[in-house]
Amino acid sequence: MDSGSVSTRGPCSVHPWRGYFRSVAMFRLQGSKVLAVDMTQDAVKAKNGSMVAYDGEMAFKKLSGGGEGLRGMVTRRITGEQMTVMEVRGQGTCWFADRASEITLVGLQGDKLYVESSNFLAADAGLRTGTSFTGTRGASQGNGLFTTTIEGHGQAAIMSDGPAVVLRVSAQYPLTVDPGAYVAHQGNLRQSFQSGVTFRTLFGEGGGEAFQIRFEGDGLVYVQPSERNTIAGDV
Amino acid sequence: MSTVHHDPATLPADDNVNAYTFCVELKGSQWFLQKGKMIAYYGTIDFNGIGHGRLDRLVRTSFHSPLHASDWVVAEGSGKMLLADRAFDVNSYDLEEGNLTIRSGNLLAFQPSLALKQSIVPGFLTLIGTGKFVAASNGPVVFVEPPIRVDPQALVGWADCPSPCHHYDHGYMTGLLGGLRAMTGLGGASGEEHQFEFVGAGTVLLQSSEALMAEQAVGTPPQQAGVPGGGASGAPTGRSGAPGLPGQLGDLQRRFGL
Amino acid sequence: MAFQEINSKMVQATVAPGQRLFSQRGAMLAYRGEVSFTPNLRGGQGGVMSMIGRRVANEDTPLMTVEGSGTVFFGHGGHHVQVINLSGDTLYVEADRLLAFEGTLEQSTVFLGSQGGVMGMVRGQVSGQGLFTTSLKGHGSVAVMAHGGVFEVPITPQRPVRVDPQAYVAHHGDVRNKLSTALGWRDMVGRGSGEAFQLELSGSGTVFVQASEEKL
Numbered sequence: 001m002d003s004g005s006v007s008t009r010g011p012c013s014v015h016p017w018r019g020y021f022r023s024v025a026m027f028r029l030q031g032s033k034v035l036a037v038d039m040t041q042d043a044v045k046a047k048n049g050s051m052v053a054y055d056g057e058m059a060f061k062k063l064s065g066g067g068e069g070l071r072g073m074v075t076r077r078i079t080g081e082q083m084t085v086m087e088v089r090g091q092g093t094c095w096f097a098d099r100a101s102e103i104t105l106v107g108l109q110g111d112k113l114y115v116e117s118s119n120f121l122a123a124d125a126g127l128r129t130g131t132s133f134t135g136t137r138g139a140s141q142g143n144g145l146f147t148t149t150i151e152g153h154g155q156a157a158i159m160s161d162g163p164a165v166v167l168r169v170s171a172q173y174p175l176t177v178d179p180g181a182y183v184a185h186q187g188n189l190r191q192s193f194q195s196g197v198t199f200r201t202l203f204g205e206g207g208g209e210a211f212q213i214r215f216e217g218d219g220l221v222y223v224q225p226s227e228r229n230t231i232a233g234d235v
Numbered sequence: 236m237s238t239v240h241h242d243p244a245t246l247p248a249d250d251n252v253n254a255y256t257f258c259v260e261l262k263g264s265q266w267f268l269q270k271g272k273m274i275a276y277y278g279t280i281d282f283n284g285i286g287h288g289r290l291d292r293l294v295r296t297s298f299h300s301p302l303h304a305s306d307w308v309v310a311e312g313s314g315k316m317l318l319a320d321r322a323f324d325v326n327s328y329d330l331e332e333g334n335l336t337i338r339s340g341n342l343l344a345f346q347p348s349l350a351l352k353q354s355i356v357p358g359f360l361t362l363i364g365t366g367k368f369v370a371a372s373n374g375p376v377v378f379v380e381p382p383i384r385v386d387p388q389a390l391v392g393w394a395d396c397p398s399p400c401h402h403y404d405h406g407y408m409t410g411l412l413g414g415l416r417a418m419t420g421l422g423g424a425s426g427e428e429h430q431f432e433f434v435g436a437g438t439v440l441l442q443s444s445e446a447l448m449a450e451q452a453v454g455t456p457p458q459q460a461g462v463p464g465g466g467a468s469g470a471p472t473g474r475s476g477a478p479g480l481p482g483q484l485g486d487l488q489r490r491f492g493l
Numbered sequence: 494m495a496f497q498e499i500n501s502k503m504v505q506a507t508v509a510p511g512q513r514l515f516s517q518r519g520a521m522l523a524y525r526g527e528v529s530f531t532p533n534l535r536g537g538q539g540g541v542m543s544m545i546g547r548r549v550a551n552e553d554t555p556l557m558t559v560e561g562s563g564t565v566f567f568g569h570g571g572h573h574v575q576v577i578n579l580s581g582d583t584l585y586v587e588a589d590r591l592l593a594f595e596g597t598l599e600q601s602t603v604f605l606g607s608q609g610g611v612m613g614m615v616r617g618q619v620s621g622q623g624l625f626t627t628s629l630k631g632h633g634s635v636a637v638m639a640h641g642g643v644f645e646v647p648i649t650p651q652r653p654v655r656v657d658p659q660a661y662v663a664h665h666g667d668v669r670n671k672l673s674t675a676l677g678w679r680d681m682v683g684r685g686s687g688e689a690f691q692l693e694l695s696g697s698g699t700v701f702v703q704a705s706e707e708k709l
Contacts (some may be wrong), residue, residue, distance in 0.1 A: 033704035035643045052660035053702045055652045059676035090650075097660070097704035100641025102322075104238060162255040162322030165275075168242040173277050181274035181319070220240060224277045225255035225319030270513035316552035373571040374502030382525060389568070404530065430523075441569030462552055 005189045025124055027105055027155040035096040035103050035122060035157045043125035044200050046096055050121060050193035056092015059171055063087055090133060096122055101159035104166075104222065106186070114147040116185035118228075124154030125229045147184075159183050160224035180227030186217015243277040246315050249327065249367060255288070257318045257325045257369050259344065262278065265311040267351075268344045278314015308411070318343055323371040324442075336361045337392035337440075343369045356399060370455075374443035381437060384430035389441050396437030402430045496567075496576045496636050497596045503578060504636050505569040506559075506593060511562040514601070516567055516593035526563015529555040559593075567593050575701070576634055577663070583630040586637055586663035595633035603628045637663055641704035653695035659706040666698015 026038040034052070037044055045063065063085045086095055097103075103121060106113055116130055123129065130149045141190075150156050158164070160183045167177045169189060176194070192214050215221055239245075241272050246252060260264055261280060273282070302454060310316060319345055324330065328335060335353045345368035355360045362368055384402050393399060433439050466467035496504045496513065505513055532555065558567060560571070568574060573594055577584060585603065594600070603626050608688055613642060629635055641664050646654050648668055655673060666668075673693040694700050 030644050031642060031704070034644050049706065051657060052704070052706065053646055053654060053656040053700070054656045054675075055646070057675075060678045061679075095644070095646070095702065097641065097706075099707055100703075100705040162319065163253055165256050166238050166240045166318065167275060167277075168240045170242065173243050175275060175277055175279075178273060178274040182269075221275070223317070224322070225253075225274065225317075225325075226322040226442055227271055227274065227319075292707075317552075325679040364638070374568065375500045377499055377503060377566070379523065379525075381525055384525070386521055441503075441566065443522060443571055443574075 005222045024154065026127070027122070027157060029103055029105060030095065032102050033097055033100055035105075037088075037094050037096065037122065038173065039088075039090055039092060039094060041089070041091055041135060043087050044094075044122050045085050045087055045125050045129065046122035047098060047120060048084040048086045050096045050098045051086075051088065052095050052097045054090075054092055054094040055198070056090060056095055058088055058090035061087045061089070076133050076207070084159050085120075085129075089125075098159055101161060102163040102224075103145065103157050103159050104164045106156045106158060106184075108152060108156060108186075110151075110153055111186055112142060112149055112151040113156060113158075113184060114149055114187045115156075115222075117148045117184045119158050119160060119224075120150075121157040121159045123150050123156040124152075127152040127156060138224075160220065160222070160226075161228075162225035164222040164224050167223060168218050169215045169217060169221055171216075171218065174214060175221055177213045177215065177221060177223055178227060179213055179224070181209070181223045182213060183222040185215065185219060185221045187217065189215050189217040190221040191215050191234075243315050244268075246277075246317075248315070251325065251327070253316065254324050254375070255319055255322055257343075259310075259316050259369075260320060261310065261316065262313050263311075265309055265347050266320050266344050267347060268308050268310050269342065270306055270308055271311070272318050274317045274319050274345045278316075280310055280312035280314050280316055282308045282310055283435035284308055285488045318369055320371040323373055324375050325371050326376055327369045328368055329366075330362060331365050333365075333394065334361055334363045335368075335392060335394040337370055338390065339459055341370045341372060341391055342426060343371055345369070353450060372442035377388055377441040377443075379439050379441060381433040381435055381439060383439055384432045385439060385441060387429070387431055389443065390431055391440035391442045393433060393440060394438045394449075396439065397435045398433070402432040404428050404430070449450055496593070496634050497677060498574070498576060499566065501573050501642065502622055503566055504519055504574050504593070506565050506567060508558075508559055508561055508563055508565060510562055513558055514565075514593055515596060516559055516671060517569065517589075517591055518557045520556040520567045520569045520592050521559075522566040522568045522630075524553050524563055524565040524633040526561065528559060528561040528563040528565055531558045531560075546599045549600060556591075569638055572640060573703075575637050575639060575643050577637060577665075577701075578634045579629065579665070580632055582637060582665055583628050584665045585626050585628050586635070588627040590638050590662060592626065592636040592638045594635040598631045598635065600631075600652040601628050602626070633689075637701070639701070639703035639705075640707045643701045643703050643704055645675075645699050645701055648694050648696060648698050648700055650695070653693055655693050655699055655700055656669055656690040656700060657706055658690065658692045660702050660704075662701040662703050664700040667694065668694050668696040668698040668700070669701055670703040671692050 005023055016123050025044050028036050028038070030036045039058075040055075048062065051058075051060075065180045068181045098121060101121075108127065117131075128149075130151070132147050132149045164183050169187070194214050195211055241252065246258045250256070252258050256274070261278070268282075321490035326342060336356070336359050336479075338420060339358055339360050342360060345362060347369060349364045352361045352363060353359075358451045370391070376391055382397060382449060456483035494514070495506050497506070499505050508526075509645065521530060538595065558670060569592055588602075643662050646656075648654050648664075648666065655675065671693050672690040674690055678691065
């Protein structure tokens with residue numbers, strides 16, 4: 001399967017020298033469904049409208065596209081992927097939550113996280129975000145395997161319907177995932193599609209052709225205990 | 236804070252990974268799964284529609300209700316697979332020469348050593364025998380003992396209770412508001428005027444929900460006098476057939492190749 | 494304490510003669526013993542004025558009186574339940590979030606406009622939850638529902654807290670509320686929409702916020 005990636009630098013990191021002065025926003029979980037970010041004049045990118053409360057002084061700015069540059073926007077236009085992201089900057093604590101989703105913190109040390117755009121909650125503003133497109137088949141099935149990529153050093157928060165289970169993939173242990181339960185992955189992974197259920201049946205019908213995503217290589221895959229409505233993924 | 240990373244060596248065998256995810260270990264064995272409940276697996280596992288010719292005998296011994304066969308698949312092979320259902324709580328239950336009746340929408344998976352039958356109570360399925368099954372609930376399941384009266388929507392199922400029956404609270408229904416409601420149909424029905432009553436020895440399973448999970452079609456019993464939900468008198472509670480069973484009989488005939 | 498938390502979505506209450514409870518209609522999951530449930534015409538004990546207030550505010554959450562002797566399980570719609578204990582102070586909570594509360598608490602309907610001035614009036618429209626909110630005062634416990642559970646944010650005179658009106662659940666203490674906007678917020682969400690405002694709580698007390706912007 002082909003896999004292309006578009007990644008441009010975010011508005012914050014086009015001025016690398018600012019990173020020197022920039023203190024890093026502190027991400028912590030308050031319970032499992034609320035992300036608290038302690039900020040001292042620094043900034044985070046977060047899903048639009050996910051702020052539920054804050055103290056101190058905060059300023060909000062809408063970021064066009066997905067927080068990434070022009071090429072990212074164009075990609076989004078083409079893929080029909082919608083994600084609006086805001087930048088929150090200030091001094092104090094800001095709490096984020098979205099429809100009671102469970103939140104998982106991911107620390108990035110220079111590696112790249114691929115996350116389903118609908119599962120992105122927040123990231124340190126210093127992280128680069130972009131769009132990645134994987135697999136033509138996912139596109140035709142409407143499963144939206146157009147993922148947001150997050151890259152750099154810092155923390156990101158992803159959300160899932162129910163707590164995410166983190167599964168390790170290694171040469172010894174390839175993994176197969178239902179597209180509806182896929183949330184995110186990181187590491188050096190190859191993905192391919194395979195057929196799911198065999199409906200060579202008497203009835204000659206069935207829920208369409210189910211398919212599954214197979215991960216091979218070395219890395220981590222995040223799955224949620226729930227399935228988005230997918231057209232296929234029917235096991 | 237660190238997140239636990241799982242691989243086949245650390246995943247539990249036939250146990251919960253967390254409150255919402257269950258891990259089944261297959262060693263050349265088989266499990267019945269409701270479609271759409273498998274979220275990921277390691278190893279070599281095949282999923283076959285249960286009408287698959289080779290599995291005919293299995294279906295005959297384990298599937299006794301005219302369930303919509305196309306809603307179920309058989310998983311077989313070796314490896315570990317994760318099951319989940321819309322982020323509801325999932326739990327496994329072990330039966331030993333026992334019986335447990337469960338709301339059809341809550342059942343996720345079961346071992347073929349159990350026989351699945353349709354309950355007399357419409358919308359419920361009974362599992363009989365020895366083996367393990369996995370079921371979902373909205374919030375953790377709370378086990379209570381009879382005597383108890385339960386809001387129908389909070390009922391997950393029951394084990395061994397001989398006499399589930401209806402209970403109507405006349406005080407609630409005959410008050411001024413109750414009268415108004417009866418006359419106008421406004422205000423709707425609530426669990427306070429009608430409950431399921433359980434007496435005798437057994438266990439009742441409760442969930443915190445009034446938003447029901449989607450009913451799983453269990454099929455219609457034969458049209459026959461004396462069979463609830465089967466006769467021309469119609470479904471007594473409106474729960475039995477549930478919508479989405481168009482052309483019931485023809486459908487079944489086709490599915491079973493009759 | 495009247496309410497015992499069975500799990501995050503279910504509470505158990507003990508009812509004894511002379512100790513009645515009020516609960517939202519339809520919130521009973523199961524009970525044992527001799528317990529009666531009476532729908533409440535007046536919607537609690539707020540009196541006729543309260544009733545009128547509710548009608549006007551379209552905040553008519555039907556309550557019922559629970560009395561007798563036995564055990565009752567409460568829960569609703571799979572929502573998370575939080576038990577809040579009051580010892581003499583007042584809790585302000587949207588009526589449709591009330592799952593159950595002890596009869597020892599004095600219930601009344603509060604016109605938020607009188608608390609927050611003109612902006613307070615707008616608040617009701619903002620959250621779509623009525624101009625009126627319910628207050629519970631005295632000694633006893635309250636079971637409150639929230640989507641995804643709640644977390645508490647302390648309010649101190651030095652640190653006012655701003656909350657998304659949709660995520661606001663309840664507050665107690667000596668707290669003033671008004672609507673405000675943060676820098677850039679209105680440009681972001683659009684001026685026309687009610688969400689352009691944030692609920693600013695100042696004084697000293699606690700605000701309960703849910704992990705979701707979804708109203709019940």
